[in-house]
Amino acid sequence: MRDYGPRAVAGPRSAAARGAVRYMAERLVLSIDGMGGDNAARSAPETVLQAIEIASRRRPELRFLVHGDEKLLNEALNAHPAAHGVCEIRPASTAIGMDVKPMQAARLKDTSIGNAIDTVKSGEAAAVVSAGNTGAYMAIAMVRLRMMEGVHRPALSARWPAASGGYVVLLDVGANVTADAEQLVEFAIMGEAFQRAVSGIERPSVAFMNVGSEDQKGHEEIRAAARLVRESGVEINFKGFVEGDDIAKGTVDVIVTDGFTGNIALKTGEGTARLVSQLLREALTGGILATIGAAIAYPALKKLRARMDPGAFNGAVFLGLNGLVVKSHGSADGPGFASAIDVAARMAESHYRDEIARNIARLAAAQAAPAPAVARDAS
């Protein structure tokens, strides 16, 4: 066993001090599920080790605990010698399949996901990253890490490329199917801290997703949530309501909605982007002139592909727990999984949990105040 030294979790450091971390090569330990992904055991160890190699070239301070089938992981490790010095294999006898139901999964022993989460609970690792069964992963993380004080429901938070050049944080994209006014405000608080931690934007703008930008539009829950943000003293740069097309426009930095709507919006966007790419590919390989034109324009088309690459925006965070839980897309390749590792590292180095805790306390204080009982109106 290699020496990983003491627990390496981000303390409350300033941005300047964060820069210094790299020079000091202070270790930041991340736990990786080595068995998760749409192709699971067949390709997961290879994808994960490739990602670790990429991530540790970018950040030499990273160390990895990789959980799963010892034999498969060691074979993959041998194919990636650069990962040798930064990586420890942690055997787990069980890999949770993609079809296992969440509650069933939570009862399984010695799983790669469960063991990885346990190292976050014990403090051995600062975060966990998995490309495995989302439902199972969320259920086990909730059971073992529990909710942050004052947070009622966790939220799955994703990023989406925007015309503005950056990306929009969208949440909840599927942890819950409903959300009341207070929960929507909690999601806003968590999404704002997530956007700041990963992008470095100092005061991310935040809005609720609605079917119109006017105050009287949409569900009562959303209108009550907007009132609650304004009246509770929660410190976020709040912009009211936005609509579906504002995701791609990048009108605001964080868009908040319930998990049903968010999941459908995210998948509709993904599906549309895939459709356009497919039609573009068909158009540019459908004839001799088109093929020649595409060959000449290849560098520009390659840049476009990089800009829309879902891998670049990989790494959804399961927010609201006592521990940092990052979900990679099940179909992510090595560079894509490395993006999810990067999200985990940035979050671990940030103060996102303190920031969330402070705003949640403001929200709780406002809710406890005798009048106006905004959230009560909404429920």
Place this chain on the structure above:
Amino acid sequence: MRDYGPRAVAGPRSAAARGAVRYMAERLVLSIDGMGGDNAARSAPETVLQAIEIASRRRPELRFLVHGDEKLLNEALNAHPAAHGVCEIRPASTAIGMDVKPMQAARLKDTSIGNAIDTVKSGEAAAVVSAGNTGAYMAIAMVRLRMMEGVHRPALSARWPAASGGYVVLLDVGANVTADAEQLVEFAIMGEAFQRAVSGIERPSVAFMNVGSEDQKGHEEIRAAARLVRESGVEINFKGFVEGDDIAKGTVDVIVTDGFTGNIALKTGEGTARLVSQLLREALTGGILATIGAAIAYPALKKLRARMDPGAFNGAVFLGLNGLVVKSHGSADGPGFASAIDVAARMAESHYRDEIARNIARLAAAQAAPAPAVARDAS
């Protein structure tokens, strides 16, 4: 005044007889709001007359009642001599602006939208088409035409291009913000008839939008709606649940959801398609090689643009009323508005209302039956 002959509405004709209609040049009268659109009075008459010219070249049997400012419409008509013989201007003193609230709009007298709807109520026209203020249009249409017997809520129904080559019908995209199980089934019934009328698909497949395809996923309303379809004897080709990315995949022909989710999904898809187009345009004009390549591949890129052209899928139908109400996108150009006219003509020639009425009666009978009281469970 030109002679429009007797009321020309589609009766219960067979598909073969429908073909014969063209040869007989039986007139089909449509009412057009000549003043609606994002640029309203400035460009609406010109757009509408251009559309009428295009539509009547395709279908010589069409006749149009165009409502709005007499002077502006006559000027536009003079610029489109081909529209002269098929078009009658009907003066209306008021054009409803895009910012007027629905209930306010419903109280206005002698509006181009209101007068156009009245001709459908009186039977003078078989359908009305407007690119104006959606909320106002829906409110006035509901007040004057009233709901079809047995239908509880109207639904706005849109089309979206699919990888399969055709398009998907998506509803409700914004007439309501919520929908219970019974209303979702009514939307399914109406969307199925709409898809058949416009595309000619004999038995369109139908599914509810959800966050997973398994039976236990999502809101109780959706699960109850799925049970209700299966148990009520409603005659539709029902496929269960689909997810957001199935819109662009074209997994089924009709996707049913509440107006909040549908509106956000549609706008997210539109926004994403626009983003990809913008990035593609930037990529292919961003350098000399890219520009040369794009010029060579131009015919292929033009075909791609036509395939994704929102104008080609223009024409949302406000379903569930005693009269055919078609909404053009506010930013549609002449060819786009002509697509909406085409939707109106196809619907008017179809048996969609009889088909909806038959399935609504089946649903009502199942609801009235003593057990199992499926819809009661859901509410």
